Amino acid sequence: DAGVTQSPTHLIKTRGQHVTLRCSPISGHKSVSWYQQVLGQGPQFIFQYYEKEERGRGNFPDRFSARQFPNYSSELNVNALLLGDSALYLCASSLEGRRWETQYFGPGTRLLVL
Amino acid sequence: EDKVVQSPLSLVVHEGDTVTLNCSYEVTNFRSLLWYKQEKKAPTFLFMLTSSGIEKKSGRLSSILDKKELFSILNITATQTGDSAIYLCAVEAEDAGGTSYGKLTFGQGTILTVHP
Numbered sequence: 224d225a226g227v228t229q230s231p232t233h234l235i236k237t238r239g240q241h242v243t244l245r246c247s248p249i250s251g252h253k254s255v256s257w258y259q260q261v262l263g264q265g266p267q268f269i270f271q272y273y274e275k276e277e278r279g280r281g282n283f284p285d286r287f288s289a290r291q292f293p294n295y296s297s298e299l300n301v302n303a304l305l306l307g308d309s310a311l312y313l314c315a316s317s318l319e320g321r322r323w324e325t326q327y328f329g330p331g332t333r334l335l336v337l
Numbered sequence: 338e339d340k341v342v343q344s345p346l347s348l349v350v351h352e353g354d355t356v357t358l359n360c361s362y363e364v365t366n367f368r369s370l371l372w373y374k375q376e377k378k379a380p381t382f383l384f385m386l387t388s389s390g391i392e393k394k395s396g397r398l399s400s401i402l403d404k405k406e407l408f409s410i411l412n413i414t415a416t417q418t419g420d421s422a423i424y425l426c427a428v429e430a431e432d433a434g435g436t437s438y439g440k441l442t443f444g445q446g447t448i449l450t451v452h453p
Contacts, residue, residue, distance in 0.1 A: 265443030328379040
C-alpha cells in the first residue's frame with residue numbers, strides 16, 4: 224500500500240512569492256493534518272481537515288490556508304513568503320482526526336525561502 | 338498556551354546502553370501524550386499514553402505517564418545503532434468545547450546518537 228505522499232519534495236522560493244504544497248493521504252484515510260517543522264524544533268500544528276472541512280487551526284497567520292478535496296487529498300497554500308517560512312512541511316493522514324495510532328506522516332516538503 | 342519540554346536535547350551513547358528520555362508538559366485539558374521516532378523526515382508513531390502508571394511496551398522500548406507530576410519517560414534498553422533518531426513527545430489537549438480537533442503540541446525533540 225502506498226503511504227502518504229507529498230509534492231514537491233524540495234522547493235526554493237523568494238520572499239513575497241506564493242507556494243502550494245500537496246498531500247495525498249493513505250487510501251481510506253479521511254483526515255489530513257499539516258505541520259511546520261523548523262530546523263531543530265518539533266513539528267508545529269497548522270491545520271487539520273476531516274471530510275473536507277477544517278476541524279482545527281494552529282497559531283499561524285492568515286497567509287497560511289489549506290483545503291481538502293473530494294478525494295481527500297489536500298493543499299497547503301502560503302502567501303507572501305517570509306524567510307521564517309523556511310521549514311519542512313509535514314502532512315499526516317489518519318482514519319479520523321484523533322486516531323493517533325492510525326496517523327501516518329508523509330516524507331515532507333522542504334521549503335527554502337531566500 | 339500549551340507547552341511541551343523534552344530533555345535532554347541530545348544524547349550520545351554506545352550500543353548496549355540504556356537511555357531514558359524525558360518529556361514534561363503544561364496543558365489546560367490534557368487528553369493524551371504521544372511518542373514518535375523521527376528518522377530523516379517522517380515521524381513514526383511509537384506510543385500513546387492516556388492513563389498514569391500504565392507502562393506501554395514494544396520490544397526494547399517502553400514508556401510511562403505520570404499525570405500528577407505532568408511528565409512521561411521513554412526508555413530504550415540495549416540500544417542499537419538503528420535507534421539513532423530524534424524522539425518527539427507530543428500532547429493532545431481538549432479545547433474549551435471539549436474536543437481537540439487533532440491538534441498536537443510537540444516538544445523540541447531529543448536527538449539520540451548510538452555509536453557502535
